Amino acid sequence: MDAALKALAEPRRREILRLVWMRELPATDIADHFGEVTRSAISQHLAVLKTAGLVTERRDGTRRLYRADRNEMKKLRKFLDEYWTSGLERLRDVAEAAQRDKEKR
Amino acid sequence: MDAALKALAEPRRREILRLVWMRELPATDIADHFGEVTRSAISQHLAVLKTAGLVTERRDGTRRLYRADRNEMKKLRKFLDEYWTSGLERLRDVAEAAQRDKEKR
DNA sequence: GATGAGTATAAGCCGTCACTTACGTAAGCG
DNA sequence: CGCTTACGTAAGTGACGGCTTATACTCATC
Numbered sequence: 380m381d382a383a384l385k386a387l388a389e390p391r392r393r394e395i396l397r398l399v400w401m402r403e404l405p406a407t408d409i410a411d412h413f414g415e416v417t418r419s420a421i422s423q424h425l426a427v428l429k430t431a432g433l434v435t436e437r438r439d440g441t442r443r444l445y446r447a448d449r450n451e452m453k454k455l456r457k458f459l460d461e462y463w464t465s466g467l468e469r470l471r472d473v474a475e476a477a478q479r480d481k482e483k484r
Numbered sequence: 485m486d487a488a489l490k491a492l493a494e495p496r497r498r499e500i501l502r503l504v505w506m507r508e509l510p511a512t513d514i515a516d517h518f519g520e521v522t523r524s525a526i527s528q529h530l531a532v533l534k535t536a537g538l539v540t541e542r543r544d545g546t547r548r549l550y551r552a553d554r555n556e557m558k559k560l561r562k563f564l565d566e567y568w569t570s571g572l573e574r575l576r577d578v579a580e581a582a583q584r585d586k587e588k589r
Numbered sequence: 590g591a592t593g594a595g596t597a598t599a600a601g602c603c604g605t606c607a608c609t610t611a612c613g614t615a616a617g618c619g
Numbered sequence: 620c621g622c623t624t625a626c627g628t629a630a631g632t633g634a635c636g637g638c639t640t641a642t643a644c645t646c647a648t649c
Binding site: 590591592593594595596597598599600601602603604605606607608609610611612613614615616617618619 | 620621622623624625626627628629630631632633634635636637638639640641642643644645646647648649
Binding site for chain 2: 626
């Protein structure tokens with residue numbers, strides 16, 4: 380989850396993710412979309428996305444086809460929705476704060 | 485939106501955000517929660533979160549009280565939900581890909 | 590098996606980032 | 620007014636991240 384958020388923090392990776400959101404695309408086509416950057420750079424971004432689980436890779440001959448893993452994105456969304464409000468740690472922190480307040484009085 | 489995602493990529497900032505999710509908290513109390521890091525570091529994290537709009541600051545005497553801006557988080561969620569599927573650019577890309585396919589044949 | 594297309598990986602550069610230490614500032618209090 | 624409390628800000632450092640250039644890999648084709 381940490382890796383996914385980090386991966387999304389990079390604008391170029393978000394753009395890639397969008398490109399392969401609805402269809403598979405070979406690395407070259409993805410790279411072509413970014414005129415001002417090397418294929419190598421894109422390849423590295425793809426590696427990051429793949430490691431983060433946000434993208435899947437399928438080989439077809441010499442080509443590698445990438446596609447967004449929408450399910451992983453769904454998990455991320457769920458994480459973002461629930462993380463802040465998840466119970467146990469929440470309660471512990473409230474207790475700690477109350478303790479501090481008490482001590483100060 | 486870019487700033488918000490970048491801010492969330494840092495685990496410590498997510499933890500801070502969780503601490504001030506349901507209640508205001510002065511900077512010192514937040515810093516105390518992280519035994520292994522300096523107050524200064526936390527202060528800098530708070531600045532990042534504030535710049536990203538994820539947190540609001542309210543002054544009370546010498547203290548500064550922080551609280552999560554839940555509305556901003558909502559906006560972020562919406563962005564994450566819609567970005568990949570937003571129409572126009574999507575269609576343009578599909579057209580481009582089709583063009584490439586055609587040229588290669 | 591040599592050649593070429595499609596792609597990853599290695600090495601190195603440079604900017605950014607999280608961190609610490611040191612200092613500055615502003616509000617309350619004696 | 621001095622002192623303390625609660626904080627931010629400046630400066631410096633080490634690590635990391637994205638980039639390029641150069642090299643290696645892998646699969647099809649001849």
